[in-house]
Amino acid sequence: MKKLIYLFVFTLILSCNNERVLQLPEIENAEITEVLDVSPVYIFYDETQPDSTLFNRKNLIGTTNWLVNVDKRLTLRQAIPHIQYLQNKRKKESMHKNEAAKNYFTCNDTSIKNLGFLEFTDVNFDTSEIEKEGKDFLISSTSELDEQIYSNDIFIKFNFNIDASNINTFVNDILSILNLKEASSEIEKSISARELLFNLYFDKNLSFQDYISIKSKLTKDIMSSVKFNKTEFIY
Incomplete structure (x- = not known):
């Protein structure tokens, strides 16, 4: 089993000699503070991109729990399309599917100075026009x-x-x-x-x-x- 532990408010990713900073959203007294058997996804805030986001999903493994790391500075308009992509990918997974695998948003729990998680496995995001x-x-x-x-x-x-x-x-x-x-x-x-x-x-x-x-x-x-x-x- 793989276990990810972050000790800071931000996550550092090293890629092609470039350092990226992802500022996690903050919460207090999270009900979930540990998730095992995971693979991470990153949605960075990047002003050089057309929509100011950079989506990194190259470490995603379908049978694991997914930890979705979203930069807190992004708006829902910027972040939700990437999250919907992940949800659709999860639903379409057919080979080696793990029915128990869940999706979590990764947060910085300021009350314990460590990670906290918010599950969103069953949440559906509807971005269609409201009648x-x-x-x-x-x-x-x-x-x-x-x-x-x-x-x-x-x-x-x-x-x-x-x-x-x-x-x-x-x-x-x-x-x-x-x-x-x-x-x-x-x-x-x-x-x-x-x-x-x-x-x-x-x-x-x-x-x-x-x-x-x-x-x-x-x-x-x-x-x-x-x-x-x-x-x-x-x-």
Whole structure:
């Protein structure tokens, strides 16, 4: 088994005598801090490239867990196409397929000064145009969420106004509305019975750092209690 350990916020890659720096997104108190049997993928921030990205997948092994290292300075618009490529490649793998293999984003966990990982194996990224009628249901504030909480589908939009600096406040407001901060088993059963479905919409101009901050917070505080659509929309 192969195990990768990084001790710094950045990853250094030496290739053709050129040194490249990849700044990993930062998180705190990651639920996953070790992944075995892995192969790495790198999505660099490189201003010399047409889309400012450099995609390095030459060390990819189909039967392993994939550690996707994305530079935190990239936007979703820049990073998602490469991530979609990897997901499609995983789905199309036919020979020597490992059904247990998973995909992870590699992060710098500042609480332990080592790596943390965020799994995204089952996440589908939809970059198609959002239909006009769908936009009417997008919400970007908890006051709008409060009005829609009694429907079965909840649409949450994360844009430039919701980022790493204020995601804690936004998520705590959602928790309060859902009564999940001090949720009893009866409350959780009630929410489960109603089959609430959260749909996430992310502004394509969000930085990858902001995306990871949002997903990390949602994963720890909300996703274990309510159902989220496995498809995430990038608009």
